[in-house]
Amino acid sequence: MTAPLLAFKNVGYWYTDKQNPLFQSVNIDFYKNTFYTITGTSGSGKTTFLSLAGGLDRAKEGDIEYDGKSIRKMGLGNFRHDYVSIIFQSYNLIPYMTAYQNIASAMAITSKKVENQEDYILKMLAKVGISEEQAKQRVLTLSGGQQQRVAITRAFCCDNDLIVADEPTGNLDDKTSKEIVKLFTDLAHQENKCVIMVTHDPQIAAQSDVTIQLSNGSFRMLQHV
Amino acid sequence: MNFLKRAFWSMKAKKGKTLLQLVIFTVICVFVLSGLTIQSAAKASSELARQELGGSVTLQVDREAAMEKQQSEQSESDGPPQFTSTPISLDDAESIAALDHVKSYNYSVSASANAEDFDNIESSTSTDDSSDTESDQAPGGDQGRGGMVQADLTVNGTLTSDEAESFSDGEAEIVDGRGIEESDAGSNVAVIEQTLAEENDLEVGDTINISSASDEDTTQELEIVGIYETSSAGSDQAMNFSFLNPYNTIYVPYTAANTLKGEDYTDTVESVTYQMDDAENIDAFIAAAEKTDVDFDVYQLDANDDLYQQMVGPIENVASFAKNIVYLVTIAGAVILALIVMLSIRERKYEMGVLMAIGEKKWKLAGQFITEIVVIAIVAVGLSSIFGNPIANVLGNQLLDQQTTASAETTTTSMQQGPGGGGPMGGGGPGQAVSDAFSQPSEAISSLNINVTWENILILGGIGLAVAIIAALIPSISILRLQPKNILTKQE
Ligand SMILES: Nc1ncnc2c1ncn2[C@@H]1O[C@H](COP(=O)(O)OP(=O)(O)O)[C@@H](O)[C@H]1O
Ligand SMILES: [Mg+2]
Numbered sequence: 001m002t003a004p005l006l007a008f009k010n011v012g013y014w015y016t017d018k019q020n021p022l023f024q025s026v027n028i029d030f031y032k033n034t035f036y037t038i039t040g041t042s043g044s045g046k047t048t049f050l051s052l053a054g055g056l057d058r059a060k061e062g063d064i065e066y067d068g069k070s071i072r073k074m075g076l077g078n079f080r081h082d083y084v085s086i087i088f089q090s091y092n093l094i095p096y097m098t099a100y101q102n103i104a105s106a107m108a109i110t111s112k113k114v115e116n117q118e119d120y121i122l123k124m125l126a127k128v129g130i131s132e133e134q135a136k137q138r139v140l141t142l143s144g145g146q147q148q149r150v151a152i153t154r155a156f157c158c159d160n161d162l163i164v165a166d167e168p169t170g171n172l173d174d175k176t177s178k179e180i181v182k183l184f185t186d187l188a189h190q191e192n193k194c195v196i197m198v199t200h201d202p203q204i205a206a207q208s209d210v211t212i213q214l215s216n217g218s219f220r221m222l223q224h225v
Numbered sequence: 226m227n228f229l230k231r232a233f234w235s236m237k238a239k240k241g242k243t244l245l246q247l248v249i250f251t252v253i254c255v256f257v258l259s260g261l262t263i264q265s266a267a268k269a270s271s272e273l274a275r276q277e278l279g280g281s282v283t284l285q286v287d288r289e290a291a292m293e294k295q296q297s298e299q300s301e302s303d304g305p306p307q308f309t310s311t312p313i314s315l316d317d318a319e320s321i322a323a324l325d326h327v328k329s330y331n332y333s334v335s336a337s338a339n340a341e342d343f344d345n346i347e348s349s350t351s352t353d354d355s356s357d358t359e360s361d362q363a364p365g366g367d368q369g370r371g372g373m374v375q376a377d378l379t380v381n382g383t384l385t386s387d388e389a390e391s392f393s394d395g396e397a398e399i400v401d402g403r404g405i406e407e408s409d410a411g412s413n414v415a416v417i418e419q420t421l422a423e424e425n426d427l428e429v430g431d432t433i434n435i436s437s438a439s440d441e442d443t444t445q446e447l448e449i450v451g452i453y454e455t456s457s458a459g460s461d462q463a464m465n466f467s468f469l470n471p472y473n474t475i476y477v478p479y480t481a482a483n484t485l486k487g488e489d490y491t492d493t494v495e496s497v498t499y500q501m502d503d504a505e506n507i508d509a510f511i512a513a514a515e516k517t518d519v520d521f522d523v524y525q526l527d528a529n530d531d532l533y534q535q536m537v538g539p540i541e542n543v544a545s546f547a548k549n550i551v552y553l554v555t556i557a558g559a560v561i562l563a564l565i566v567m568l569s570i571r572e573r574k575y576e577m578g579v580l581m582a583i584g585e586k587k588w589k590l591a592g593q594f595i596t597e598i599v600v601i602a603i604v605a606v607g608l609s610s611i612f613g614n615p616i617a618n619v620l621g622n623q624l625l626d627q628q629t630t631a632s633a634e635t636t637t638t639s640m641q642q643g644p645g646g647g648g649p650m651g652g653g654g655p656g657q658a659v660s661d662a663f664s665q666p667s668e669a670i671s672s673l674n675i676n677v678t679w680e681n682i683l684i685l686g687g688i689g690l691a692v693a694i695i696a697a698l699i700p701s702i703s704i705l706r707l708q709p710k711n712i713l714t715k716q717e
Pocket of ligand 2: 046047048
């Protein structure tokens with residue numbers, strides 16, 4: 001088996017009370033070409049866990065390694081910049097920009113260069129069903145499903161190996177949800193990415209390769225075959 | 226350089242906010258520019274006034290002090306009060322002339338004399354309604370003698386006649402030959418008035434004989450080296466006293482005037498007028514003079530800068546007011562802009578969170594904020610340099626109008642208090658000073674030539690940039706301290 005892309009090493013985390021941590025001594029490996037889902041009741045710590053995986057927050061104990069290197073040592077900002085794409089329930093697009101500008105900005109920030117960038121972005125957006133006209137209008141005028149597609153396309157265009165998503169289908173209807181999950185599955189399997197998605201929908205969890213159930217600070221791994 | 230693009234997109238998307246900031250910034254810039262421009266115009270005007278007026282300081286006997294001293298000494302003896310003044314020694318005069326800020330200096334010795342081998346110009350004998358008591362104001366030359374002396378001529382001893390009051394005023398002008406020069410000291414030469422010369426068929430190169438009015442045995446032969454023309458009409462008293470007739474004034478080297486006055490006066494002068502390089506330096510000059518060995522219990526230094534003060538007073542008020550405008554508007558402007566930027570901070574926080582999650586560097590986030598406001602600042606500076614000129618003109622001249630009106634009022638009231646309030650005016654005597662001030666209250670600089678210069682715009686640019694960066698940095702700092710996780714997860 002190949003080396004893990006992301007490895008939690010004895011990670012512990014708490015917000016205020018060190019004696020009563022959210023979780024402790026977590027050791028989980030994440031691999032490329034795999035679609036992970038994280039489930040658990042509300043307040044069980046899914047978002048917190050995903051923030052650690054995505055380099056938005058620092059582990060209180062232990063360390064997280066990316067490709068064998070401590071993300072603490074490389075700096076969380078650099079880690080996010082170089083390796084991670086983050087997708088949230090609220091899409092996290094910049095409201096005053098168009099879909100196209102959102103993606104172009106993210107590509108500029110992560111220094112991802114392609115030939116003929118405009119064509120490339122429009123082509124990628126077209127793949128998820130966003131027309132050129134829609135791509136050139138303010139993102140806020142798009143529907144929730146369309147905005148999430150833009151966010152996913154942004155992650156795709158930035159071409160990072162690690163993609164973390166916090167309930168990306170939370171605001172979407174069933175049909176749209178399915179299409180979005182399909183996009184994530186494709187990212188993992190066709191683009192050889194490591195996708196970690198938080199969801200409370202068991203149907204979606206069932207479609208992933210591995211489901212991590214989080215409850216009372218313990219993690220249970222379920223392999224789907 | 227994507228943050229520049231983002232700044233542009235953001236400004237374009239939020240047109241309303243951009244426009245509001247631009248309007249506020251432009252108003253700030255117009256005020257700051259007006260303040261700066263008015264300040265520099267005021268400075269230029271008062272400098273011009275200073276250069277034109279110069280300013281001089283007169284060293285002369287402190288008559289009040291001398292009088293008091295003599296009265297206390299003479300109260301023992303029963304004789305009539307006699308006034309004798311101590312003339313200024315040349316050593317004293319020169320030690321002060323050696324100080325900084327002295328552009329040039331001139332001596333003044335006045336004496337009275339009678340014409341021996343020519344006729345003075347007779348005054349008309351028409352009846353005159355001025356009372357005899359007024360004639361107590363005897364000419365300067367006879368103060369040393371006390372009492373009244375009848376004489377044909379007033380003899381003005383100078384170092385350089387060009388710098389004597391009536392010549393520097395433009396009242397008198399050399400029409401033939403030359404004036405008295407420094408090198409004439411010790412020689413018996415004279416410059417006489419044209420009318421006197423014509424009446425007596427005198428020309429440059431001729432000689433005249435005069436005798437001292439106080440001692441007929443003291444006579445002098447003077448060679449005429451120059452002829453001048455005076456436009457002075459003379460005073461009322463000139464009707465009664467021939468030596469007060471302006472045509473009967475002759476200019477000689479101060480040494481010649483001293484000879485007429487008697488041996489006691491050798492190497493002395495009555496008063497010295499020091500021309501300053503700049504009226505601004507008068508105070509420094511007086512302070513330095515007071516440190517010399519000259520006895521200021523007997524002598525006094527009087528600044529002749531009343532006219533200058535009167536002229537530049539309103540200007541200086543305008544300048545300091547303009548300076549306050551610059552300070553006030555700059556600070557208030559920075560605060561207002563920072564507040565506007567802060568009002569939109571919630572929205573910006575989210576944007577910053579998104580960009581930071583993608584991995585944007587913090588300095589580039591601050592760079593975007595700063596760029597947005599700096600672009601506005603540049604446009605505002607540009608706009609205000611177009612609109613600033615007329616506004617600064619209206620504002621500056623309005624301010625000056627108020628100031629001149631206010632100062633004219635105070636001048637008038639102080640004048641109504643009588644000559645005492647007029648202040649010393651040097652050789653001209655207090656009466657002269659008051660009437661001058663009365664007749665020329667409008668001498669004050671009454672309009673400013675306000676022009677926005679590149680220098681003003683450059684300074685404005687600097688201030689505008691500083692305001693912009695402060696307005697952008699204050700909120701940036703609070704945003705940059707936030708963690709992207711908190712920004713993004715709180716949103717849900
Ligand atoms: N910033 C915070 N400060 C303190 N407690 C927090 C903070 N964020 C989350 N928590 C707490 O930590 C627990 C886990 O929260 P979270 O990771 O958001 O759970 P989930 O995403 O599974 O709903 C909750 O009990 C929540 O109240
Ligand atoms: Mg959550």
